[in-house]
Amino acid sequence: MKRRYLIGAAAIAAAGLGGFLWWNAAALPADTLSREVGRLAGLTVRAQGGATVSLLPHPRLKLADAVLTDAAGRTIVRAELIQANLDIGSLLSGRARIDDLRIVGGEVMLAVDGGGRSGMDTLIGRLDGGGTGVGVAGAIRLSQTDIIYSDARYGLAGRIDDASAVLTLPTEREALGLVLTGRWRDEAVDLRATWPGSALRAAGGAKASASLRSSRGRVDLAGSATGAETPSFQGSLSLAMASGAKVAEWTGIEGPLLDRLSDVSLNGPVTINSRSVSMPSAAITMGENRLDGALMLRTDQMRPVLSGTLAAQVLDVGAFLPDGRRLKSAQGWTAQPFDWTAMTRADLDLRVSATQARIGSLVLGQAAFGVILKAGKLEVSLGRSDVGSGTLRGRVALGPGPAGLDLRLQANVEQADAAALLAPLLPARPLSGRATGQVQLEAAGHSMATLVAASSGRGGLSVRRGELAGISAADVLKLADRSPPPVALEWRGGRSAFEAASFPFVLRRGTIEIADGTLAGSAFKATVAGTIDLQGMTLDLSAGLAPATGPARGPLVFAMTGPVASPQIALDVRTLLDRTLRASPVKFD
Numbered sequence: 001m002k003r004r005y006l007i008g009a010a011a012i013a014a015a016g017l018g019g020f021l022w023w024n025a026a027a028l029p030a031d032t033l034s035r036e037v038g039r040l041a042g043l044t045v046r047a048q049g050g051a052t053v054s055l056l057p058h059p060r061l062k063l064a065d066a067v068l069t070d071a072a073g074r075t076i077v078r079a080e081l082i083q084a085n086l087d088i089g090s091l092l093s094g095r096a097r098i099d100d101l102r103i104v105g106g107e108v109m110l111a112v113d114g115g116g117r118s119g120m121d122t123l124i125g126r127l128d129g130g131g132t133g134v135g136v137a138g139a140i141r142l143s144q145t146d147i148i149y150s151d152a153r154y155g156l157a158g159r160i161d162d163a164s165a166v167l168t169l170p171t172e173r174e175a176l177g178l179v180l181t182g183r184w185r186d187e188a189v190d191l192r193a194t195w196p197g198s199a200l201r202a203a204g205g206a207k208a209s210a211s212l213r214s215s216r217g218r219v220d221l222a223g224s225a226t227g228a229e230t231p232s233f234q235g236s237l238s239l240a241m242a243s244g245a246k247v248a249e250w251t252g253i254e255g256p257l258l259d260r261l262s263d264v265s266l267n268g269p270v271t272i273n274s275r276s277v278s279m280p281s282a283a284i285t286m287g288e289n290r291l292d293g294a295l296m297l298r299t300d301q302m303r304p305v306l307s308g309t310l311a312a313q314v315l316d317v318g319a320f321l322p323d324g325r326r327l328k329s330a331q332g333w334t335a336q337p338f339d340w341t342a343m344t345r346a347d348l349d350l351r352v353s354a355t356q357a358r359i360g361s362l363v364l365g366q367a368a369f370g371v372i373l374k375a376g377k378l379e380v381s382l383g384r385s386d387v388g389s390g391t392l393r394g395r396v397a398l399g400p401g402p403a404g405l406d407l408r409l410q411a412n413v414e415q416a417d418a419a420a421l422l423a424p425l426l427p428a429r430p431l432s433g434r435a436t437g438q439v440q441l442e443a444a445g446h447s448m449a450t451l452v453a454a455s456s457g458r459g460g461l462s463v464r465r466g467e468l469a470g471i472s473a474a475d476v477l478k479l480a481d482r483s484p485p486p487v488a489l490e491w492r493g494g495r496s497a498f499e500a501a502s503f504p505f506v507l508r509r510g511t512i513e514i515a516d517g518t519l520a521g522s523a524f525k526a527t528v529a530g531t532i533d534l535q536g537m538t539l540d541l542s543a544g545l546a547p548a549t550g551p552a553r554g555p556l557v558f559a560m561t562g563p564v565a566s567p568q569i570a571l572d573v574r575t576l577l578d579r580t581l582r583a584s585p586v587k588f589d
Contacts (some may be wrong), residue, residue: 042122043068043076059086070119079145080105102141110149127169127176128198140167147182154302160184170197175206185250189214195225202228208235216250217241221270230274237270237279254342255304256373260320263287275299282308289315291352300347307349315354315367332536333449338405344376357385361423364392376400388417390434403454404446412438418463425564433466433501441507452534453510460504468496470569473524477547480556480576491571497521503528510535524548527555537564554578 049064061084068077085100112118142165150157163182170176175196182189190213196206208225212218223235241247244261248254268282276298284291293310327334350371357367365386372379377399384393394411413421418435441457472494479490498521506513510533517528525548530541539562544555557572 043070043119045082047082060084061086072119074111074119075109076119077103077108078106079103099138100141101139102143103145104143105145107146107148108142110147112151112153114152116153127167127195138169140169141165142167142180158184160189170195170200172197172199175200175208184214185252187214187216187250198228198231201225201231208233216243216247221272223270232271232273234271235269237266237268239266240264248342254345256343256346256348256378257320258342260323261286262319282310284310287316287319289319291315304346305349306346309351310353312352312354313356315352315357317357317359317369321359327448333447333452335447335449337446338448340376340400340405343373343378346373347375348373359424362387363420382411387413388420390414390416390436392416392421401444403444405444405451407441407443407451407455409439409441409457413461418466428469430469431463431466431501432469433463433498435461435463437461449535455507455510455534457507458505459507460502462503463501464499466498466501468498468519470494471496473521473526473545476556477524477545481553496524498524507534514541520548522548530560532564538562539564539567 045063046067046069047063047065048067051064052062054060054062063082063084064080066077066079066082067075068079068082070076081102081104083102083104085102110118110120118124142163145163145165147160147163149159160180160182161184163180165178165180165182168174168177175194178191178193178195180189180191191211193208193210195208195210200206204226206225208221208223210219210221218238218240220238221233221235223233225231225233241264242262244257244264245259248258263286265285266279266282268279271278271280276296278297279295282293282295284295289312291310291312293308295306295308295310297304297306299305326336329335348371350369352369352371354367354369355365357364357369364382367385368383370379370381370383377397379395379397381395382393384391386392390413392411392413394409396410397406397408399406414436415434416436417432419429419432421435422431423429437460439457439459441455441459443451443455445451445454470493471491473496475494476491498519501517501519503514503517506515512532512534514529514531519526519528525546527544528541530539532539532541539560541560543558543560545558546553546555554575557575558569559572560567560569562568
């Protein structure tokens with residue numbers, strides 16, 4: 001009997017409790033939930049498709065075809081379904097507390113105006129750990145929802161399609177948590193982050209982390225956050241991407257040198273605050289290049305500025321230069337207009353040193369480069385660097401001008417290895433010795449073709465105690481002096497030692513003019529005159545070869561024509577015959 005009484009009393013109590021909960025929950029629908037969402041996110045809820053309440057397995061409120069608006073009436077969320085799981089204890093007190101808020105389908109609009117204000121400011125305050133208490137949800141979940149975002153301060157706009165996310169709001173003991181997957185610019189992305197609220201940061205050393213994954217690359221941060229009012233992060237940064245060009249194309253971010261970066265990784269300790277990202281000891285790899293040093297990224301009036309001091313053992317400078325294939329076409333230099341836009345998007349101030357630096361086939365020792373890019377004007381300087389036992393230094397400036405891109409170049413070489421210095425232009429290395437010289441040029445143009453065609457300047461190269469490969473001048477002159485003269489003269493082969501050579505030149509409209517080049521050895525002397533056409537990369541030179549001493553005779557004349565990289569060299573047979581007929585040089589039309 002007693003047992004039946006207890007069972008009956010329990011059933012009546014359960015029924016009473018269920019009825020009370022049903023009455024409380026049924027009285028909720030959209031207006032009560034709107035008040036709770038207002039406490040949570042400062043938003044108002046309208047259920048255009050009606051509301052339903054269920055108690056089992058736990059109290060739950062569902063709103064179909066729901067819209068959340070901010071105080072100004074702007075739509076922030078448009079959802080096929082909003083589901084709020086309610087705390088049973090709050091129902092007993094007659095007030096609904098949201099344990100879990102789910103948004104299924106539809107769109108979430110995140111818009112920040114030019115003053116940094118957003119319809120989500122109340123929720124953003126909660127994400128920093130503020131406003132804890134009644135009405136705070138444990139988590140906000142998105143499923144199959146598009147996130148549309150914009151920020152007028154930075155000109156940013158975009159969307160994440162088909163997003164699924166779990167946002168766990170922070171408390172005094174727990175950090176904010178975010179897990180988000182979706183498609184951004186048709187690429188699958190996975191973002192995970194934890195960030196301590198202000199209460200945890202004020203306690204000091206709260207753990208924080210973030211990771212972003214896509215097929216284009218990855219970014220990982222792990223460390224701790226401090227500062228309640230002005231938060232900062234200290235920890236480690238790891239970044240990797242296969243192609244800077246593909247990342248730039250995907251993200252739409254334009255910046256200096258991005259299209260020249262490949263197989264990039266960046267690792268090291270990092271400090272991040274509202275003003276800068278600083279890495280005092282960064283390790284960078286770019287293909288076969290590895291650099292170590294300090295980097296800092298900051299903003300100057302909303303403009304990114306990257307500065308740093310880096311060092312490398314071996315540095316392939318050619319990897320950062322414009323792709324030669326883009327500068328040329330089948331007809332020569334390309335007429336495609338320069339696109340300098342990326343160079344105007346950010347500023348650079350870099351100091352890079354290398355034990356050995358390669359620029360194509362030119363090898364420099366103990367090289368020191370300075371790279372300054374400011375307001376779209378680029379200046380690259382090369383400090384005193386070793387070329388063999390000599391030195392090379394120079395400066396090039398490039399930037400927009402009235403006629404396209406303005407180019408200014410200046411270089412000086414002292415006692416350098418001539419073969420190594422001329423290797424980029426003359427791969428066969430026909431000339432050796434100690435080279436001293438200088439060059440100054442300027443040009444302006446909208447394309448590589450017009451830039452080369454408009455180039456002008458002057459310079460000169462002198463070489464001492466060297467050798468000319470491919471001909472033995474003394475032996476050729478002896479054969480030419482035979483009587484009767486040989487029908488054919490085999491001049492190719494051997495080497496000619498000389499004491500001094502001088503090649504002054506003038507550059508006019510893309511053509512190098514050499515009027516009085518000389519080369520002198522103990523047994524011969526030679527003169528060089530003609531042109532080198534930089535537009536077609538061809539040469540048309542003539543060299544006269546004569547004995548250093550003895551009776552005056554007409555020189556043997558050699559014609560050098562064709563491509564600069566592989567010219568055709570031929571002896572003018574008339575000059576061979578003339579040596580036995582007249583003692584004075586022959587003039588040709």
